[in-house]
Amino acid sequence: MERPRSEAAGCDYINEHCQKWHNSVVHCQWTAEKGRILRSRRSFKTGDIIFREPPLHLVSEQPDNELFQRVEKICRERPRDFIFGALWYWAALCSLTAAHLPEDRRLPPVAEDVHKRLLLLCGMEITAGEGEEAREAAKVLVQEFQLEPRCQALDLERVLQVWIVNCFEHTDEPLGYATYFLSSFTSHSCFPNAVWHYDGDDFVLRAREDIEVDDEVTLSYLSEESLMSSSTARRQKLKASKHFVCRCERCVDINDPCRGFRCPRCSAISLQLGAAREDEVDVGEEEMASRQCENCHVELGLGQAAMLNAEEKLLSATCAEMEPEMGPEANSASLLRARTHCPRLNSVRQHFLLDQAWDMMSVLHQRLKHSEDAERLMRRRMEYQALAYPGNSAHKVWIQEAYADMLVRHARDKEPKETVTEPAAAKLRIASGVPMGGAALVHFCVGMSSVSKPASKAAHKGASVDTPGRRSRRDPKRSEASERKAASRSPAAGGFLMRTCLRTRKARSFSLPLTGEAAAFELTAVELAQEVLIMQELRKSDLPEECYKLNPFRHCWALAVETAFLFDERHSTKLDKARGLLQFADLKGLSEEEMLAALLCIFTVQWYLARGCSNIKCHEIEIFLRILDLLERNDEFNSLYDDEVRVSGWRYAVDEEVSYALARSSNP
């Protein structure tokens, strides 16, 4: 009798595993469209941890190991057969069981159950069929390491495929790869409701949007930037790298807000002419000709379709032409050409290629000191992106940050530097919608900490944009560390640095219980203080000299000033409080870390409240209250203040503001 599909696909085993280790928070299910998927068994709020799991298997380069050296040598000598880096093959060799290995066991074996779970990742139990054959590389390695008769080339080929499809880059030096079990059954979506990050070795999956019971849990295999491109472009990318056609809700929508065209007949912007349908990875001219504009309902026709295609190609060529000129030595010839071409593109509208062109054009404009043009293009990018992607997006925030930085830079170019003080700069940032350089922290420290900022095209031509690759076949030569280094040199790298720190050293700080159980609260004042130190780094270049004079809290002071300006009407009170805190710390020897931490929290919460953000129930408030707890218990601190400004007074004020903001957000 044929086994039920779910059992054949290992779903029963996966669900038992999930019950044992993850309290059945998700349920694995077989679907004809996507294979095994995970459905949520409970609801999650944005930022909540869905589950965390340790690696199933970790493998690193071992430059001193003679066996690893042999693999490296073979890779060097036979590049046609060994198309991946040596670590991929080493990982496969290190994934065999004792039963596969020769008696001498010089290769480290894995336990039987680890091997079984590794094979399940690729659905080997389902797919391994007759006619399956190992490739040359596996055959060569089996011979080289004398693995036969215990291990056949096909056995090695299978574990190699497991690594290729399911690998996460884990460490930089030495380069190390990891596989995870449950996480590997999460489907991709171009509108994902989850996001992952590391916490030490653990893989942590968090809600990126609110998730309801029975919702499928998805994450993005594409970079944040790629999520801004058209359904056809996204599908092409996934097809090329992961060999499947995406059927997520954005890809199957008959509207594609990333590939809009102006209808040649009625002039309205149509989002349907270029949207992918069914399993299309491309919408050819003929297919487009048969499409109707959703506004005038007239079929496009071949002639008009050819014109739209020609315009799109011209735009694509213009982008390609500009890209090589984005390095530091760039001249403005490509800008002149782009400026000539782009206005001719009357029909390409609400289109991701335009967004890319504006990106490069704004950088070039900036270099030529055409500040108004540069700003205008950034605003158009923000408009495009607001429509293009419907949810939380790190990419949107990066662009806003870059725009805010640009406004400040331009103001300082125009006026004597000292007149654009930090408070004035803060005001400019407010106008841009992102008042503080660390806005990405506020929005994304929970949900988006796994997402790297792509290196600026202008500063780092050719830097990878699809990072970090979930299951990506990354070029192992380009380590994450080198990308990070490159990106940190770019002008708008602040958010990136911050996220990188969160992801690598500090992810733990943000694994806060959003439910409010103080016992499980893991954040320490020192960890928060580290955050402030990162902020200091980001801000050094921006701060006016006088801010630095207030040693030892100079950067915090500048932050205080800036924050105070976010609350114009309460300016003096906040400033006084900040000053009081600093004096207190200075005189009474409260640890610098605690003070810095308190300040950061206060500012973050204030910022949040000022924006009337409906999400305020989340961790910022908890951090703040926790710090207040610390301070409240400190009698010396309290004795310095009269009743009005005592910590308990602050707590009361925060409670009030929280209720007010909550009421406002539910009653706009």
Ligand SMILES: C[S@@+](CC[C@H](N)C(=O)[O-])C[C@H]1O[C@@H](n2cnc3c(N)ncnc32)[C@H](O)[C@@H]1O
């Ligand atoms: C890492 S696996 C996820 C688990 C997989 N469903 C399984 O059963 O092993 C990635 C594979 O899942 C399927 N998949 C994931 N997301 C998909 C999507 N949005 N549309 C179609 N197929 C998808 C594709 O077959 C893809 O190669």
